[in-house]
Amino acid sequence: MLVFTVRPRVLRLLPRELIKATSRTLKKESSSQLMLPQQGQARQVSSTTRTPKKRRNMRNLNVAFVSGILVVASYVSITNQGKNYLSDTGGAAVGAASNLRNGVSGTLGAFFSTSSQDGSSQSSEKTGVLKLSDEEISARLRRMEESYTVNRGKGVVRYDVSQLPSNNPIEDDRAERMVEVRYRDTESPSDKNKAITDPGAGEVPADWMLWGVFDGHSGWNTSATLRDRLLDCVIEELSNVFRLGDRGPAARTVPSSDAIDRAIKAGFTKLDDQIVNKSVEKLFSGTPKVSAPELLMPALTGSCALVAFYDTHLRELRVALTGDSRAVLGSLGADDKWTATALSVDQTGSNPSEAARLAAEHPGEPNVVRNGRILGSLEPSRAFGDARYKWAKDIQDRVCRQFLGRTPPPALKTPPYVTAEPVVTSARIRPGKKDFLVLASDGLYELLSNEEIVGLVVRWMEKTGMVPPPSKSLKEKLLGGRGQSSTLTPVIDTSDASTKSSQRPPIRRSSQPATGSRPTYLLEDSNVATHLIRNALSDGGSPDNVSMLLGIPSPLSRRYRDDLTVTVVFFGERDGEGSDTALSVQLTPDATLGLQQPKPKL
Known part of the structure; x- marks a missing residue:
């Protein structure tokens, strides 16, 4: 039985005529006889025999009951309208294609940018586990994939990106930038700072190429800020x-390696200072309270950041990592053996070097790292945002009291405990030797090892003709005579010992490795990043496992798989394309690789 209590103030908001009409109807119905038990007997009572006080009480009760029904009906109507609105906006988002923004960045020359713009709406419907068809599986895996052909001939020929959400909306993000620059042409490193008197003479065109993968946690706000800035x-x-020469028109001089690393670190730490500290200073200075969510959410949520910077003139690749995403370089050695080299170290409380660093910075605090987590709670030891581990306790109390936020961690004593300063590593790239780079959030490395990832990319390159497949005799040699048509070519992990020790092994769901007729990989995607995601979910080549994991709806899916973001960069130099080609990054189908046009992202 539902009982509604409606105050007179609420009744005045209801249409007077509707209340009168409803009251008349109820009076007419109340004239019928009602059976009320009294002392074990049934007694007939007519509404016409009630006292005026009883009639007045009954009329008030009727009005209250009808008013309650009207309130519930209004709520249901508004809720349905809200559902329709969300559905409409979701449909609009499906039809929106991703943007390519063109512009000029000062003296840097032509500037091209691509990024993830996920506009999916949160569904209010409750759905069960779905049984997906093969077409539905591929559609979900390919919904957020993009392939880019770089027509420059300077060291990068193509890169593929793909994302698969588990959270709704996805907490991962990604972005890319390509900038045209010009260097002084020098005969030897000793005279690299030599002045050029003839404007335009002795200049070498080059590109700066940057790729970023941002793994958010506790929300998407921080990763979205990193995507944009x-x-x-x-x-x-x-x-x-990379300073401009004193006499050259736009040619740049090459700084030291340490100076480049410091510049990358400065870009990270300055942005985090704006996110975490400048935002709250602005709020305390008198910014309207209504602006608090916009200013504070990127600070209260968090994100890891993995950025790769490639200079086509120096042919040097730098990888900067804040958090536990990972970069792996795939290379073909002189003995025709592929190698996997990790260019980043997972930065978590489980990493002994990170735990030792934090213990030294916070002496006398035994709980600074507990159970592999910072203050027993946060897993990454370096991250953007995560202000609960950076703000002093009085600031956190004030933010929580005046605006929004959470109580500080119980073990908080001497913040900050978490930093956004990245660890920067470098590697020489051989564009003519088919080197490639895999950047991914930790959701991929939870399911695949470094060697498996490189082996899957190599198999995809063999299928698409980017590299010739190994001869049968070579494959038998590499496999030690145990070769099967469904097995991957072995890959050697050449990462140093300290890097290997800091990386968690992938999760194995199956108790036995794939054997017999069961393939060890799936090969059906034209986008190599999607190819990696599909195989990560397959647990050794099982389509049923892919279907099972994709069929679990959000937010339940987060218990079984993470958001996945993958970027794969192919280094190389295509014949017939020179450095004078205009800077262009194109979303183009490649007939030789059977590529499809990228689909709009939800």
């Missing part, structure tokens, strides 16, 4: 250290 901040700092 981090690569631009790094480019600005790099522009300051």
